[in-house]
Amino acid sequence: MPSPCDPQYAPVGDVGAVLMVIDSHLKAIYDGRSEQGAEQRALTAHFTASLDPVDLDDLLDGTCTLIYMFMTWLRKAHESHGKDPVEYVVPSLVAAMRLMPKSFPPEVIPTMAGLVVAAGTGLSPGLWRRQYGYWTDEEMTGLEGTALLLAEHINRITDDQDFATRLITEALDGVGEH
Incomplete structure (x- = not known):
């Protein structure tokens, strides 16, 4: 019997919009800009304020789908070398999260790590999280940061700054072809 957290039951959300945000952040990081510019922050704030609850849910679901897709790739890559992806990915992400207390307050780190573990074990991170309420x-910044950290992790292990974006x-x- 499939789990209620099986990805087949999960809404996909707006993966494309989330990927554009993640790609923009990655490019800023790789260009040596650790902070978003004031104009970019204003555009992001304006965009977020324009979202209705359905749009926001689509972005949340899209972010969880992106986390699932990244972890699926990482799981296959690690397992092809006889390694457990959770054992290698989660400690690295948690360590990175702990270094960024503004983006990842300590109380959200277990949830963000849980999303990665859920996805790493083949469960939908969004459905796993939903069981604990809205x-x-x-958690909003932490959720986006988790997707960003996974993308950067993939780019680092492939030694290709565009690999994660290209993958998705x-x-x-x-x-679209099917």
């Missing part, structure tokens, strides 16, 4: 405001773009293109 997202809190504190190609997967989305493949869906």
Whole structure:
């Protein structure tokens, strides 16, 4: 019997919009800009304020789908070398989260790590999280940061700054062909 957290039951959400945000953050990091510019922050704030609850849920679901897709790739990559992805990915992400207390307050780190563990074990991170109620405001930055950290992790292990974005773009293109 499938789990109620099985990905087949999960809404996909707006993966494309989330991927654009993550890609923008990655490019800023790789260009040596650790902080978003004032103009970028204003655009992001304006965009977020324009969202209705359905749009916001689509972004949340899209972020969880992105986390699932990244962890699926990481799981396959690690397992092909006889390694457990949870053992290698989660400690690295938690260590990175602990270094960024503004983005990851200590109380959200277990939830963000739980999303990665859920996805790493083949469960939908969004459905896993949903069992604990609606997202809190504190988790919003952490959720986006988790997707960003996973993308950066993939880019680092592949030694290709665009690999994670290309991986998802190609997967989305493949869906459109069917």
